[in-house]
Amino acid sequence: MPKIKENLRQKIVFGIPKGSLQGNSLLFLRQAGFNIYVVPRVCQPKIDDSQINCFLLRAQEIPKYVSLGKLDAGIAATDWILEQKAKVIEVCDLDFAKKTVGRGPKWVLAVPQTSPIKSVKDLQGKVVASEIVNVTNAYLQRKGVKAKVEFSWGASEAKAPLFADAVVDITETGESLRANNLRILDTVLEVKTKLIASPLAWQNLWKREKIETMAMLIYGRVRGHQMSNIMAHTTSANLPKILAVAKKYDQASVKKIAGTDYYDISFRCQALQARDLLPALKMAGAHGIVQSPAFRLG
Amino acid sequence: MPTKNKLRLGIPGRALRGQTIELLQKAGYSVSVSASGHKITLDDPEIECFFSKTQELAELTQAGMLDACITHKARLLEQNIKAKEISQLNYGNGTWHITRVVLSAPVDSKIKSVKDLNGQEVFSRLPNLTKKFLVDQGIKAKVTKVGFPGEAKGEMFNKPLVDFTNTGRTLAEHNMKIIAELMTTLPCLVMNPVSYQDAWKRQKTENLALLLNSARLAMDMVGLMMHVENGLMPEVLKVLPAMKKPTVTQLRGENLFDVLTVVDRKEARELVPQLKKIGCTNIVEFPLEKVII
Numbered sequence: 001m002p003k004i005k006e007n008l009r010q011k012i013v014f015g016i017p018k019g020s021l022q023g024n025s026l027l028f029l030r031q032a033g034f035n036i037y038v039v040p041r042v043c044q045p046k047i048d049d050s051q052i053n054c055f056l057l058r059a060q061e062i063p064k065y066v067s068l069g070k071l072d073a074g075i076a077a078t079d080w081i082l083e084q085k086a087k088v089i090e091v092c093d094l095d096f097a098k099k100t101v102g103r104g105p106k107w108v109l110a111v112p113q114t115s116p117i118k119s120v121k122d123l124q125g126k127v128v129a130s131e132i133v134n135v136t137n138a139y140l141q142r143k144g145v146k147a148k149v150e151f152s153w154g155a156s157e158a159k160a161p162l163f164a165d166a167v168v169d170i171t172e173t174g175e176s177l178r179a180n181n182l183r184i185l186d187t188v189l190e191v192k193t194k195l196i197a198s199p200l201a202w203q204n205l206w207k208r209e210k211i212e213t214m215a216m217l218i219y220g221r222v223r224g225h226q227m228s229n230i231m232a233h234t235t236s237a238n239l240p241k242i243l244a245v246a247k248k249y250d251q252a253s254v255k256k257i258a259g260t261d262y263y264d265i266s267f268r269c270q271a272l273q274a275r276d277l278l279p280a281l282k283m284a285g286a287h288g289i290v291q292s293p294a295f296r297l298g
Numbered sequence: 299m300p301t302k303n304k305l306r307l308g309i310p311g312r313a314l315r316g317q318t319i320e321l322l323q324k325a326g327y328s329v330s331v332s333a334s335g336h337k338i339t340l341d342d343p344e345i346e347c348f349f350s351k352t353q354e355l356a357e358l359t360q361a362g363m364l365d366a367c368i369t370h371k372a373r374l375l376e377q378n379i380k381a382k383e384i385s386q387l388n389y390g391n392g393t394w395h396i397t398r399v400v401l402s403a404p405v406d407s408k409i410k411s412v413k414d415l416n417g418q419e420v421f422s423r424l425p426n427l428t429k430k431f432l433v434d435q436g437i438k439a440k441v442t443k444v445g446f447p448g449e450a451k452g453e454m455f456n457k458p459l460v461d462f463t464n465t466g467r468t469l470a471e472h473n474m475k476i477i478a479e480l481m482t483t484l485p486c487l488v489m490n491p492v493s494y495q496d497a498w499k500r501q502k503t504e505n506l507a508l509l510l511n512s513a514r515l516a517m518d519m520v521g522l523m524m525h526v527e528n529g530l531m532p533e534v535l536k537v538l539p540a541m542k543k544p545t546v547t548q549l550r551g552e553n554l555f556d557v558l559t560v561v562d563r564k565e566a567r568e569l570v571p572q573l574k575k576i577g578c579t580n581i582v583e584f585p586l587e588k589v590i591i
Contacts, residue, residue: 100328100341173330175339228587231558233543257543264545274588275326275342278512279505282590288543289512290560291588292521 012201012210014052015066015074016045017059020098021193025075028096028225032217051210062196063088069200073211079107079170079191083132088196091215094222096193097172101225103272105172107132107189109139110182112161120186123147129156129164132189136168139188157182195219227294228274230281231266238285239263245280249273268294304346305502308358308367309338311349312446313391313462314485318368321389324513324587325506344502353377356488365493366503372399372462372483376424381488385507388484388514390464399424399481401431402474403458412478415439415458422460423448424480431460431480449474512588519589520563522570524578528553533576537569560589 016025016036029036035048043056057065057074063086065071073091081088097105109128111117117126120143129152130136136149152159156167157180168188171177177184195215201207230249234242239254242265246252252267265286269277274291281289310318319338322329328341338349350358355367356379366384374381390397401420403409409418415437422428425443432439444451444459452459453472460480463469469476487507493499526534531546534557538544544559557578561569566583573581 099330103341173328173339173341175330175332178339179332231545255545255547257545260543262543271587272326275509278588278590279508282508287591289588289590290521290586291512291516292584292586 010206010210011051011053012072012207013070014054014214015057015062015071015076016054017062017075017077018043018056019059021059021075021077021096022056024096024098024101028094028218028221031221031225032214034214034217052214060084066196066198069198071198072201072207073195073197073214075193076196077191077193079132079135079189081194081196082189083134085134087199089199089202091195091197091211092219094193094195094218095226096222097191099172101222103172104191104193105170106187106191107135107168107170108177108187109166109168109185110160110177111166111185113181113183115161115165115183117166117185120145123166126165128166128168129159130168131156131170132168135189139168224294226270226272227268228271229266229268229290229292229294230274230277231264231288231290231292232281232286233257233288234263234265234284234286235261236263239265241284242281242286245277245284249277303498304344305499305506306363306365307345307347307506308355308364308369309347309349310352310355310368310485311336311338312351314352314368314370314389315349316392317389317394318485321387321510321513324517325509326513345506356381359488359490362490362492364490365496365499366487366489366506368485368487370397370462370483371486372397372424372427372481374486374488375481376427378426379488380491382491382494384487384489384503385511386484386486387507387510390484391462393464394514394517395464396482396484397462397464398479399427399460399483400463400469400476401428401458401460401478401480402452402463402469402476404453404456405473405475407456407458409458409477412437419457420460421448421452421455421457423462424460427480428460508590509588512590515589515591516586518563519560519586520566521558521560521584521586522566522573522581523556523558523584524573524581525549526555526557526578528555530577531555534573534578537572537576539565560586 026036037046045054047054060080062074062076063081063084066074066088067086123145127148127150129150131152133149133151140147156169157176160167197211243252246267249269250267252265255264257264319329330339338347340347352369352373356369356373356377358364359367359381360379412435419440419442421444422441425441428441448459448461449468449472452474489503538559539561544557547556549556570581
């Protein structure tokens, strides 16, 4: 009995990133069954789970607070975890970014279209503006290039060539780089969004279970977001060709339709893959092709 | 170097814009439109696209500046465009239905039928098609080309007008009533004839048409799953649409079957109560993303 009472008082403190990851973080938390009410200007949203306290915080700060144990868990991206050298437990990947689900953004090294700089090697002795100084320094060191990395508060796209020779900037669709006439030289870091936990909270069995349950529910929704069911009909003659196409994506289940020469085939793929898959299936002779959303937990 | 394995595609930037973007998204593309609203980018490095008016897109495709574009069937006829039609697409401006080209006249005008046009001046967004229509009808009238939007000019200058209509709402707003229909028109994915000879570009465009059409068809359909007792199977198979073979699986250790099929969304309204009445249980309706028949 005392244990239950203690559990009733237990809470985990959870950090939700404010800014670019906010929209998708709230979307998937809500889809996972947590009703969250965000009041404008108030940074402590209400959540309909009495065991969770949440805070909206800058994405840059969540890894630090999680590593210190001030937050028990939170959603953060690998760039700020690495930049702050935060010691955190990576519970699971959440494949979403600001605009897309399934493809992460990346930090790239870019120069103006007209710049004589052709590769990272040409940056020897030059100035690079970057929001992620530590990550950029580590990258340049890996490449054997000595350059001065200047901290940038943001709007780095605008800084080359007047304020720096090159910039390290984050891009998801490439739109902003194109708009500012920048040319990408190299990828510095591919970013993944993760659910992270504090090593301290991880020691506490109750907290650890609570965090793992949250992670499982959110992860399932993010994965489900990307998954589709594919069903198709085929004659026995085309079946091997169609199975060869399907094999690249998933194990297909095949059923013979009684009293006919037809087979029914079904499998799952990532929603994004359907763009290449459907024409390939059609060409292999499938018909009655149906793609529907797949829901998946865990 | 930039043209190798790249499809240059024109996207309607005005009337068909909203529906085209939505359909591209449903087809599986992530579409980003710049803050100014003038620039469109797809998350497919093999497609280079931009917005423009359908009449300009048709010309650019004919001239080979574009490999392919989505334009209106009526524009192809009006401008006598030489292009390879890959597929018609089933949507309109602000709606998912067919667009009509109609002759209308102000409500209080003397013009009540096509015959009354003799000796009159007709405003038209599609002058060539209008002239041909009048000749076919044996009418002598002057045709004046007008730009978008035509409805306001028909009302302002009290003239009969040939223009596109989807719901008829804009015409009604300008006190214009429809007198005759010249044609129906749909968006059309067309290719430049030289680009069409390029096997890679043709395949790329045909795949795009397949994805757009399958996403459009899925909007009008739903999936149905249900459990059916063995004895009820013949009756259930009789009411399920014949053209789509339902998938039937026997449930392990039971005298029950799991039946799965796709049906027209409107049909489902009538079908579900009927299936329930027959005795099907656990009937689930689920959304579809793409359907290729």
